[in-house]
Amino acid sequence: MNAPTDRDLILRAKRGESEAYGEIVTRHQTSVFNVCYRILHNRNDAEDLAQETFMRAYDKLETFDIEREFGAWIRRVAANVCFNFLESQKTSLALDEERDQDKSPSPSQQVEVKERSEQIRQALASLPSNYRLVVEMRHYQEMSYDEIAHELKIPLSDVKSHLFRARKILAEKLHAPNG
Amino acid sequence: MHLTDEQLNEYLDHETNEREQIELHLKTCHECSARFSDLQNLFLELDSLPDLQLTRDLSKRFNPSRELIRVPTRWFNLTVFAQATIALVALIIAIPFIAIYLQQIDTTMLVTSFAEVQTLWNTWLDALSTFEFESTAFELPTLPIVEMSSLLISLAGIFVVWIFGNGILLRNQIRR
Numbered sequence: 001m002n003a004p005t006d007r008d009l010i011l012r013a014k015r016g017e018s019e020a021y022g023e024i025v026t027r028h029q030t031s032v033f034n035v036c037y038r039i040l041h042n043r044n045d046a047e048d049l050a051q052e053t054f055m056r057a058y059d060k061l062e063t064f065d066i067e068r069e070f071g072a073w074i075r076r077v078a079a080n081v082c083f084n085f086l087e088s089q090k091t092s093l094a095l096d097e098e099r100d101q102d103k104s105p106s107p108s109q110q111v112e113v114k115e116r117s118e119q120i121r122q123a124l125a126s127l128p129s130n131y132r133l134v135v136e137m138r139h140y141q142e143m144s145y146d147e148i149a150h151e152l153k154i155p156l157s158d159v160k161s162h163l164f165r166a167r168k169i170l171a172e173k174l175h176a177p178n179g
Numbered sequence: 180m181h182l183t184d185e186q187l188n189e190y191l192d193h194e195t196n197e198r199e200q201i202e203l204h205l206k207t208c209h210e211c212s213a214r215f216s217d218l219q220n221l222f223l224e225l226d227s228l229p230d231l232q233l234t235r236d237l238s239k240r241f242n243p244s245r246e247l248i249r250v251p252t253r254w255f256n257l258t259v260f261a262q263a264t265i266a267l268v269a270l271i272i273a274i275p276f277i278a279i280y281l282q283q284i285d286t287t288m289l290v291t292s293f294a295e296v297q298t299l300w301n302t303w304l305d306a307l308s309t310f311e312f313e314s315t316a317f318e319l320p321t322l323p324i325v326e327m328s329s330l331l332i333s334l335a336g337i338f339v340v341w342i343f344g345n346g347i348l349l350r351n352q353i354r355r
């Protein structure tokens with residue numbers, strides 16, 4: 001027997017079968033969690049917000065266009081949920097910068113030999129949250145500049161400047177002689 | 180003139196209209212082509228980031244709790260069986276009583292008592308509409324229930340058994 005497609009499961013979930021939605025969650029939870037983790041860099045928050053993402057998506061499943069790809073849609077919802085979370089966390093810009101600084105590796109940590117993926121995560125974590133979000137949307141969700149501008153409600157020029165600056169910072173951190 | 184960072188970024192993001200111009204320049208300029216491959220490497224590194232695994236299952240919240248559809252326990256089955264048996268026995272015992280009672284019913288008397296109830300009801304409605312409550316209005320009519328006491332007692336007994344049985348059922352449901 002063939003496994004049901006996402007489309008079948010969503011049609012069933014729309015009719016009120018919560019187990020069908022449970023199966024959808026099982027399929028997409030890892031990718032959704034990773035969206036949250038790349039943006040938040042905190043496992044607990046990322047797991048909570050991934051759960052939150054699936055709850056919100058379930059509530060507005062009625063509005064989901066069945067012809068769209070669910071995976072892409074739910075990852076976008078996740079980025080949005082994380083964005084709102086970061087906005088609510090951001091009591092002031094100064095506080096945010098302070099927190100971001102705390103996450104950047106200390107010189108002693110940099111000397112340690114780390115897995116490359118861990119270095120990439122550290123570099124991502126060192127970015128300001130709005131840069132991180134744009135990187136997530138462009139690199140991991142393959143959204144166009146226009147789509148990002150629309151999603152984050154910022155001008156196209158800001159999307160570009162955030163993205164290009166973020167890449168410059170990442171390149172400096174990752175391609176430094178001892179980085 | 181060299182390519183700008185913006186041009187290189189837009190080229191890799193597939194967001195430029197000057198693809199041919201950029202490609203032409205990259206072929207001839209070592210400096211720009213080095214910057215280009217650095218940026219390309221960064222893209223590849225970001226793409227290579229592996230997925231982390233969750234420590235909890237997020238689908239649990241959407242799967243109906245198995246507790247709600249679990250198999251009835253032995254206690255549950257026993258109570259249902261006992262209740263059904265008692266109800267059946269009570270019914271069999273009640274048959275002679277009902278038979279005797281049915282023979283004793285005076286149909287004309289029943290009709291008059293129904294008429295009495297109706298008159299009483301009308302009186303009550305009148306009293307309610309005029310707010311004149313006379314003590315006589317609340318007198319109950321005489322019903323042919325003299326011979327029913329034994330039947331009533333057995334019925335009351337069945338009710339008690341029934342409620343008690345349901346109590347046990349509910350208690351077991353709540354406990355689990």
Ligand SMILES: [Zn+2]
Pocket residue numbers: 180181182204208209210211212
């Ligand atoms: Zn050049």
